[in-house]
Amino acid sequence: MSGEFMGSNLLRGTFILSVATxxxxxxxxxxxxxxxxxxxxxxxxxLYNYGYIPYQIFLSVATAGxxxxxxxxxxxxxxxxxxxxxQRLFKSGLVVMTLTGVASFVLMYVFAPQxxxxxxxxxxxxxxxxxxNDITRVIRAVSWALIIIPSMSLIRGYFxxxxxxxxxxxxxxxEQFVRIIFMLVATFLVLYTFNGSMVTxxxxxxxxAFVAAVASLVVLIVMYYKRKPYEEKAAIPVQQSRSKVxxxxxYKEVLVYAIPxxxxxVAMPVYQMIDQYTVTRILQHMSYSAKEALxxxxxxxxxxxxxxxxxxxxxxxFSMALLPVVTTSYVQGKFKEMHxxxxxxFQVLMFVTIPACIGMMVLARxxxxxxFGDSADGATVLFWYSPVAILxxxxxxxxxxxxxxxxxxxxxxxxxxxxxxxxxxxxxLIELWGIYGAIASTALGFIVGxxxxxxxxxxxxxxxxxxxxxxxxxxxxxxxxxxxGVWLVNYLMGFxxxxxxxxxxxxMTSVGAVIGMLIYGYLSMKSRLIDRVLGERGTRIRMKFRVx
Numbered sequence: 001m002s003g004e005f006m007g008s009n010l011l012r013g014t015f016i017l018s019v020a021t022x023x024x025x026x027x028x029x030x031x032x033x034x035x036x037x038x039x040x041x042x043x044x045x046x047l048y049n050y051g052y053i054p055y056q057i058f059l060s061v062a063t064a065g066x067x068x069x070x071x072x073x074x075x076x077x078x079x080x081x082x083x084x085x086x087q088r089l090f091k092s093g094l095v096v097m098t099l100t101g102v103a104s105f106v107l108m109y110v111f112a113p114q115x116x117x118x119x120x121x122x123x124x125x126x127x128x129x130x131x132x133n134d135i136t137r138v139i140r141a142v143s144w145a146l147i148i149i150p151s152m153s154l155i156r157g158y159f160x161x162x163x164x165x166x167x168x169x170x171x172x173x174x175e176q177f178v179r180i181i182f183m184l185v186a187t188f189l190v191l192y193t194f195n196g197s198m199v200t201x202x203x204x205x206x207x208x209a210f211v212a213a214v215a216s217l218v219v220l221i222v223m224y225y226k227r228k229p230y231e232e233k234a235a236i237p238v239q240q241s242r243s244k245v246x247x248x249x250x251y252k253e254v255l256v257y258a259i260p261x262x263x264x265x266v267a268m269p270v271y272q273m274i275d276q277y278t279v280t281r282i283l284q285h286m287s288y289s290a291k292e293a294l295x296x297x298x299x300x301x302x303x304x305x306x307x308x309x310x311x312x313x314x315x316x317x318f319s320m321a322l323l324p325v326v327t328t329s330y331v332q333g334k335f336k337e338m339h340x341x342x343x344x345x346f347q348v349l350m351f352v353t354i355p356a357c358i359g360m361m362v363l364a365r366x367x368x369x370x371x372f373g374d375s376a377d378g379a380t381v382l383f384w385y386s387p388v389a390i391l392x393x394x395x396x397x398x399x400x401x402x403x404x405x406x407x408x409x410x411x412x413x414x415x416x417x418x419x420x421x422x423x424x425x426x427x428x429l430i431e432l433w434g435i436y437g438a439i440a441s442t443a444l445g446f447i448v449g450x451x452x453x454x455x456x457x458x459x460x461x462x463x464x465x466x467x468x469x470x471x472x473x474x475x476x477x478x479x480x481x482x483x484x485g486v487w488l489v490n491y492l493m494g495f496x497x498x499x500x501x502x503x504x505x506x507x508m509t510s511v512g513a514v515i516g517m518l519i520y521g522y523l524s525m526k527s528r529l530i531d532r533v534l535g536e537r538g539t540r541i542r543m544k545f546r547v548x
Contacts, residue, residue, distance in 0.1 A: 031184065175212045186205065358386075369505035
């Protein structure tokens, strides 16, 4: 049904952003192997990550949702034929982003000791793994990036609003590459050349975010000035009718757009912050020591979380590419076209995300071993955490749709309600299931949030999910068959190889992934699911492999 979709700007934009985000995520995992080899300290990763959760929240507030709001604003008014208003917003927005970036940096830097004390677990004897001063240094090191990233994000939003995903993709990959190179080199030099402390090394590792942001910003500025002459030439016909809308009016409208984007941006960090503040304390209340509580918490919020976010790559790309497309269709009153876009988005998202998460579940032990070293406990946490990626993907896409149909307030409501469920169920579920209770409470929070967004989309966009639900059920059945097949292969390989060896774990992961893709791909073609999801392109793929 989706032949036109496959050639649309939405899919091209999604593909570009998906590839870029996937490359960034893979780089963000691969670096862990040399990084852990350099630091040789299991607790170093917890210190490294202590700074990032408050940083992510500050970053969302610093940008104030403006980059994606600018993307929506530009796409809306260009659909109405008014290009000048977007240019005015972009130029003034750069000033605003610079000021909010500096203000957020100052706040995070000044209040770093308070954040450090808040997240630092203390056992019954008053002992901690890292001191508050250690964590404060790390938080302050990463806070410098707040000066640059808001402006950088605004330029990305500008390009995305014009339907140009290339600059965002390129800058994203360069940002991650520079961050990793600086981090590894700086950490190695501090520890082995200058004989510095672990805290100093980790501080430089987090400061890499600032260096990477500068590199990304330079790339975006160069691209902006290269494209500017062509955009000005294309805008000549409308320059005679400059919009008289005031900047105050523009920002009133943008603020309405921006607040829900903050909700989307802080969703995962706030869920993690709740875990960071409560999980170790609840576990210690259950007679765990500070060391034991941190042991389990690292599996959840640091290690497994990095792996689980890989399947979310497609949702991240869809949420960025979907917004201007749905906004344009909605503003122009093309509701039939919009319904088709939503059908396509949900189906492709589930078609990729479900098997990816199910595959991560069945291969949890070797996958965990490849990146973090063998741990049965860590692999079990990853197994139960993996399905949450499906929920987070759905939440990102449904909230992006709410922005496109001007129902922003429900984004905030869905987040607040989901967080309320998370907080209320956190303690009893952790007491019941240990660390896995924190996963269950996160899942419940997202389920409630998704339910709210879907109810609003069906009501206000007159959109029905019947087709998507039927095909999602089929995807789940095929994924279940894939799970069984990969489990059997992995079980048989266990007689010859062991996940305790990183090389053998990589082999088990690779073989399992290939087998999984073959099973899922064949059954998708045999059931004609691929035809329904990918349209004519899916049919061509099926015919190419001669599956009838």
